[in-house]
Amino acid sequence: MYPQETTSHTQKIQSCLVGKDLQNSIKIDPLIAASWDRCFHHYGIDPSESRPVQVLTAAELREHTRPIERFTRIAKVAVQRLHRQVADLGYATLLCDSDGVTVDWQGDKRFSRQWKDCGLYLGAVWKERQEGTCGVGTALVEQVPLTIHGGDHFRAKNANLTCSCAPILSPSGKPLGVIDVSSFRSTRSKDRQHFALQLVMQSARMIESAYFLSQFEEQWVLRLSLERELAEVASGCLVALDGDGCILAADRVACSVLAEELGGASLVGKPIGDVFDVDFEKLLEMLSGSSMVLPLHTQKTGHQIFASLRCPQTHSAKPVTRAEISTLRNKKVPAEGEPFTLDYLAGEDSSLKERVERIKRVMDKPIPILLNGETGTGKEMFAQAIHHASRRAGKPFVAVNCAAIPESLIESELFGYKEGAFTGARCKGMRGKILQSDGGTLFLDEIGDMPASLQPRLLRVLAEREVTPLGGETPIPVDLHVICATHRNVKDMVACGALREDLYYRLNGVSFELPPLRQRSDIECLIGDVLAIEAGNSVEPVAIADKAMRIMADFPWPGNIRQLRNALRYALAVCEKGVITCADLPVDIIYSQDPKDAMVSCLPLQALGCLSETAEPEPSSSSVDEVIGGLSAMQQAERQVILEALQKHKWQVSRAVKELGISRATIYRKMDKYGIIPPNKQ
Numbered sequence: 001m002y003p004q005e006t007t008s009h010t011q012k013i014q015s016c017l018v019g020k021d022l023q024n025s026i027k028i029d030p031l032i033a034a035s036w037d038r039c040f041h042h043y044g045i046d047p048s049e050s051r052p053v054q055v056l057t058a059a060e061l062r063e064h065t066r067p068i069e070r071f072t073r074i075a076k077v078a079v080q081r082l083h084r085q086v087a088d089l090g091y092a093t094l095l096c097d098s099d100g101v102t103v104d105w106q107g108d109k110r111f112s113r114q115w116k117d118c119g120l121y122l123g124a125v126w127k128e129r130q131e132g133t134c135g136v137g138t139a140l141v142e143q144v145p146l147t148i149h150g151g152d153h154f155r156a157k158n159a160n161l162t163c164s165c166a167p168i169l170s171p172s173g174k175p176l177g178v179i180d181v182s183s184f185r186s187t188r189s190k191d192r193q194h195f196a197l198q199l200v201m202q203s204a205r206m207i208e209s210a211y212f213l214s215q216f217e218e219q220w221v222l223r224l225s226l227e228r229e230l231a232e233v234a235s236g237c238l239v240a241l242d243g244d245g246c247i248l249a250a251d252r253v254a255c256s257v258l259a260e261e262l263g264g265a266s267l268v269g270k271p272i273g274d275v276f277d278v279d280f281e282k283l284l285e286m287l288s289g290s291s292m293v294l295p296l297h298t299q300k301t302g303h304q305i306f307a308s309l310r311c312p313q314t315h316s317a318k319p320v321t322r323a324e325i326s327t328l329r330n331k332k333v334p335a336e337g338e339p340f341t342l343d344y345l346a347g348e349d350s351s352l353k354e355r356v357e358r359i360k361r362v363m364d365k366p367i368p369i370l371l372n373g374e375t376g377t378g379k380e381m382f383a384q385a386i387h388h389a390s391r392r393a394g395k396p397f398v399a400v401n402c403a404a405i406p407e408s409l410i411e412s413e414l415f416g417y418k419e420g421a422f423t424g425a426r427c428k429g430m431r432g433k434i435l436q437s438d439g440g441t442l443f444l445d446e447i448g449d450m451p452a453s454l455q456p457r458l459l460r461v462l463a464e465r466e467v468t469p470l471g472g473e474t475p476i477p478v479d480l481h482v483i484c485a486t487h488r489n490v491k492d493m494v495a496c497g498a499l500r501e502d503l504y505y506r507l508n509g510v511s512f513e514l515p516p517l518r519q520r521s522d523i524e525c526l527i528g529d530v531l532a533i534e535a536g537n538s539v540e541p542v543a544i545a546d547k548a549m550r551i552m553a554d555f556p557w558p559g560n561i562r563q564l565r566n567a568l569r570y571a572l573a574v575c576e577k578g579v580i581t582c583a584d585l586p587v588d589i590i591y592s593q594d595p596k597d598a599m600v601s602c603l604p605l606q607a608l609g610c611l612s613e614t615a616e617p618e619p620s621s622s623s624v625d626e627v628i629g630g631l632s633a634m635q636q637a638e639r640q641v642i643l644e645a646l647q648k649h650k651w652q653v654s655r656a657v658k659e660l661g662i663s664r665a666t667i668y669r670k671m672d673k674y675g676i677i678p679p680n681k682q
């Protein structure tokens with residue numbers, strides 16, 4: 001502001017304040033006038049003083065954010081989401097704590113200098129007592145959503161700003177902070193900030209609801225709505241109940257909806273039956289474990305209100321520690337490095353158990369076994385379990401993935417070669433995989449990828465039980481049991497000529513179908529098993545909340561047990577207190593369920609998190625280390641899961657996405673975001 005404008009701004013404030021009736025003297029919003037009055041008479045601020053906004057050091061900022069980590073974590077996704085809605089209009093989005101300190105910031109980084117100069121940046125302190133009338137500070141004092149536009153600011157140096165803010169209240173009604181969108185170059189009038197203000201208010205309500213639900217995660221939460229149609233989707237209007245049905249807290253929407261009924265009394269401590277025409281037991285009987293919406297009537301005024309009930313997230317959570325599973329299933333979870341037994345792998349699925357019994361009858365006979373099943377169904381683990389259960393257990397188990405070895409090497413890998421067999425051959429030659437497995441088991445994974453030219457040679461080995469290495473003349477006798485696996489339809493492979501018919505008959509002594517996860521009748525049990533393995537040596541007991549278990553049990557798992565393992569690994573990395581709730585599941589799994597359900601039943605946090613992932617800043621110009629260093633624990637876990645899937649599938653994106661159950665677009669976006677670069681592009 002130029003000196004002349006500063007003077008006229010100061011004069012305007014003074015003429016409004018000095019000995020006048022503030023409400024009537026000038027056309028100033030009473031809320032602004034009251035704030036000016038505080039600034040002048042109580043805080044003694046000089047409106048013409050040009051001192052810049054106080055900005056905390058990084059260490060001071062950390063001190064501020066540490067105690068409110070849960071709040072900032074929940075609010076962060078809403079800040080990002082809000083920012084995407086207003087970024088194009090030239091706004092920055094700020095999250096401030098209850099002291100007015102900016103603890104989170106989103107804005108166009110090209111204007112970082114300008115944002116910093118005017119104090120719209122991380123660490124800036126927007127207290128009314130220091131900065132005078134300003135969006136954040138005044139919203140904290142008044143505890144209402146408001147827009148402080150241009151000359152509404154008390155200090156002349158802030159008069160180029162426009163700030164729309166809404167306070168965020170805790171379940172007990174105390175201010176947690178303020179969410180704000182601000183601009184230093186808005187040419188729009190104050191009236192035209194209305195839309196920004198509405199968006200800010202909506203975000204504040206979302207954060208309050210998410211915070212409320214997360215605070216009362218272990219309690220019953222009644223969701224109320226005046227309209228049946230909106231009962232399942234409306235955010236807010238939440239009442240937390242303890243195990244006896246007494247009200248622990250109600251958010252401000254619920255307090256205002258029930259204000260007439262209460263006549264000024266507090267809701268907290270009241271049994272639910274004192275407020276509605278239903279007692280707690282009846283409520284549980286009707287609503288517990290269902291997504292039903294029930295009409296209730298208030299006791300005194302008889303108003304109809306629609307309610308649904310969210311169960312405590314750890315209510316009857318299934319204990320799945322290693323020890324407990326062992327007792328529950330009377331089976332020992334294999335120790336690290338110990339092979340899985342066939343009975344263990346069969347789980348509680350009766351048809352799989354039957355098939356395992358059949359395998360046990362043939363595994364010691366010279367009959368090859370063909371394992372068929374979708375990717376990740378555990379074919380290799382079964383092959384190992386068969387080997388360890390058979391009389392060959394003490395001998396080698398050699399696995400060859402025919403899809404992973406380049407066609408040019410597969411012959412020498414399998415059959416070995418004599419010294420000097422070809423240029424580049426090791427001087428002493430090499431025993432191939434077939435000879436390495438002598439006495440034991442040769443596991444040929446992805447047999448459908450065995451090159452057609454090698455199939456007759458393999459057939460000969462199987463038929464004659466001898467192998468001739470490359471460059472050799474004398475066949476060497478070999479005693480092995482062959483187990484093959486494929487995820488493809490073997491008959492189709494034969495029909496299209498990918499697999500020779502005679503080889504097929506030789507390999508398919510007995511075939512064994514591994515069911516996809518979605519067809520297993522013991523899915524919950526299997527989830528428990530995999531979790532117990534993933535939890536490993538964790539000293540903390542680990543549990544899965546009912547709802548999260550239901551979502552996982554219903555998920556189609558295109559990547560089968562491998563995908564389940566990755567999802568649980570991720571959930572374990574991000575969950576709190578060892579309890580996996582819906583909010584800890586990867587977003588692709590949450591979003592697989594009915595969108596309505598996902599929106600209502602899981603924490604809004606999760607929904608927001610998913611949206612936020614679509615538009616985080618691209619790290620393309622940063623180094624990979626920088627990118628990884630800047631990731632949250634949750635993001636690092638997600639990065640690891642994606643990286644492992646890509647490495648496992650030799651960077652074949654189509655296979656990795658199938659396993660992870662995400663789209664190609666998503667994996668490319670995430671690779672970009674997490675700095676995952678395929679080896680051929682490094």
Ligand SMILES: Nc1ncnc2c1ncn2[C@@H]1O[C@H](COP(=O)(O)OP(=O)(O)OP(=O)(O)O)[C@@H](O)[C@H]1O
Nearest residue numbers: 345374375376377378379380381487529530561562
């Ligand atoms: N019953 C089980 N319990 C726990 N983990 C399992 C079980 N079965 C498989 N897994 C895990 O699932 C993952 C996939 O298993 P495996 O590699 O045996 O599947 P596959 O069918 O051979 O996969 P692909 O077809 O992709 O080669 C492995 O990490 C394995 O540890």
